[in-house]
Amino acid sequence: MFKSLFKPLNPPIKDWAGKRVWIVGASSGIGAALAIALLDLGAKVAVSARRADRLNELVDSHPDGKNAIVIPFDVTDSDAWSQAVDEVVAHLGELDLVVLGAARYDPQHAWNLNMDEVRASYELNVISMYEAVKHLVPRLLTQRHGGLAIIGSISGYTGLPRAVVYGATKSALQNFTETLYFELEPKGLGVYLISPGFVKTPMTAKNDFEMPGLMTPAQAAQAIISGMARGQFEIRFPRGFANGLRWVSRLPYRWRFPLLHRATKQ
Numbered sequence: 094m095f096k097s098l099f100k101p102l103n104p105p106i107k108d109w110a111g112k113r114v115w116i117v118g119a120s121s122g123i124g125a126a127l128a129i130a131l132l133d134l135g136a137k138v139a140v141s142a143r144r145a146d147r148l149n150e151l152v153d154s155h156p157d158g159k160n161a162i163v164i165p166f167d168v169t170d171s172d173a174w175s176q177a178v179d180e181v182v183a184h185l186g187e188l189d190l191v192v193l194g195a196a197r198y199d200p201q202h203a204w205n206l207n208m209d210e211v212r213a214s215y216e217l218n219v220i221s222m223y224e225a226v227k228h229l230v231p232r233l234l235t236q237r238h239g240g241l242a243i244i245g246s247i248s249g250y251t252g253l254p255r256a257v258v259y260g261a262t263k264s265a266l267q268n269f270t271e272t273l274y275f276e277l278e279p280k281g282l283g284v285y286l287i288s289p290g291f292v293k294t295p296m297t298a299k300n301d302f303e304m305p306g307l308m309t310p311a312q313a314a315q316a317i318i319s320g321m322a323r324g325q326f327e328i329r330f331p332r333g334f335a336n337g338l339r340w341v342s343r344l345p346y347r348w349r350f351p352l353l354h355r356a357t358k359q
Contacts (some may be wrong), residue, residue: 101324102274103240103283106190109318110135113185117168117225118195120147122294123244126310127192127317132157134318139181142195143167168195168221174228187236190283193225194244196262198296200255211258218262222269233282240283242317243270247288247335250342251349254359255300274326285321288329289313290338306334 106112114131118124120142128140128151138161140148145165152158162184166173182188196218199210222243233239248256249263267286274284291297291304292313308316308331320328329335341352353359 102278102326103285103321103324105324106321112136112189113139113187114190114192115139115141115164115181115185115188116192116194117141118193118244119151120144122194122296122310123289123292123313123317124192124194125151126314127194128161129155130311130314130318132160136160137185138162139164139185141166141168141177141181168224169216171224174224178228178232182232188229188233188239190240190242191225191229191233192242192244192287193222194287195221196244196296198259198299200299201258202255203257206257214258214262218259219265219269222266226273230277230282233277234280237281240285241273241277242285242287242321243273244287244289245270247290247329247338249288250338251353253353254357284326286327287317287320288327288335290329290331290335306331 109131112131114136116124116128116138119128119140124140124142125147128138131138132155140151140161141164142148143165145163148163148165152161152163155161162181164177164180166177168174197214199207199214201207201210226241229241233241243266245266246259246263248260249265249267253260267288270284270286277284289308291307293307293309297304297307313330316330317328329339341349344352
């Protein structure tokens with residue numbers, strides 16, 4: 094019994110050679126860097142996002158670009174999912190891992206909400222994940238192997254300034270992914286929650302404040318690969334800052350709120 098408490102929550106992935114991976118949200122940032130890193134390790138990779146030009150640049154610039162395919166589509170388009178899944182499966186066959194990372198970030202305060210941006214954020218950050226699961230999980234269950242990785246954020250741990258929309262969507266994804274693990278792990282599928290801190294991407298370029306532990310996308314990709322090699326459920330990084338915020342999020346509210354106000358100067 095005690096031995097089972099310390100075994101990996103997911104099957105460790107240590108050898109990527111020949112693995113078939115689909116990365117959704119691969120036109121920039123973490124998704125693009127992860128695609129490059131996995132191609133370097135010998136994986137066969139499908140990359141998706143709305144912008145076909147960015148995806149083609151990514152594939153054409155890589156020495157092993159022949160092992161990648163470009164499947165552009167809009168993840169908020171419910172009808173587009175079925176065709177995209179069929180195309181990826183037609184090219185790669187069975188899937189070993191699907192990484193879902195399409196997202197948007199619009200810094201907002203509660204006293205000046207833009208409801209168009211609120212709706213667009215939930216549509217992309219949350220609803221598109223349900224679309225993905227609806228179309229992918231039946232196929233993965235038929236395979237009897239494979240996994241889903243969902244890119245959330247440590248901003249989902251607790252309420253933070255300017256994250257009244259983004260943080261709430263990522264908090265929803267944390268619960269969503271935990272439930273997926275609860276339901277799918279007994280059926281033989283891997284489920285990973287990826288929780289980045291600040292990563293230098295077009296999204297974080299919108300921030301005008303100091304970002305503790307800021308990482309490059311390449312560093313984030315290596316953290317994800319290392320976490321999967323250990324079979325982790327939640328892969329959070331950078332470790333010090335992410336673990337610190339996780340600890341703060343577990344404190345009683347009367348301690349947590351003053352600490353966060355002091356740390357963020359808000």
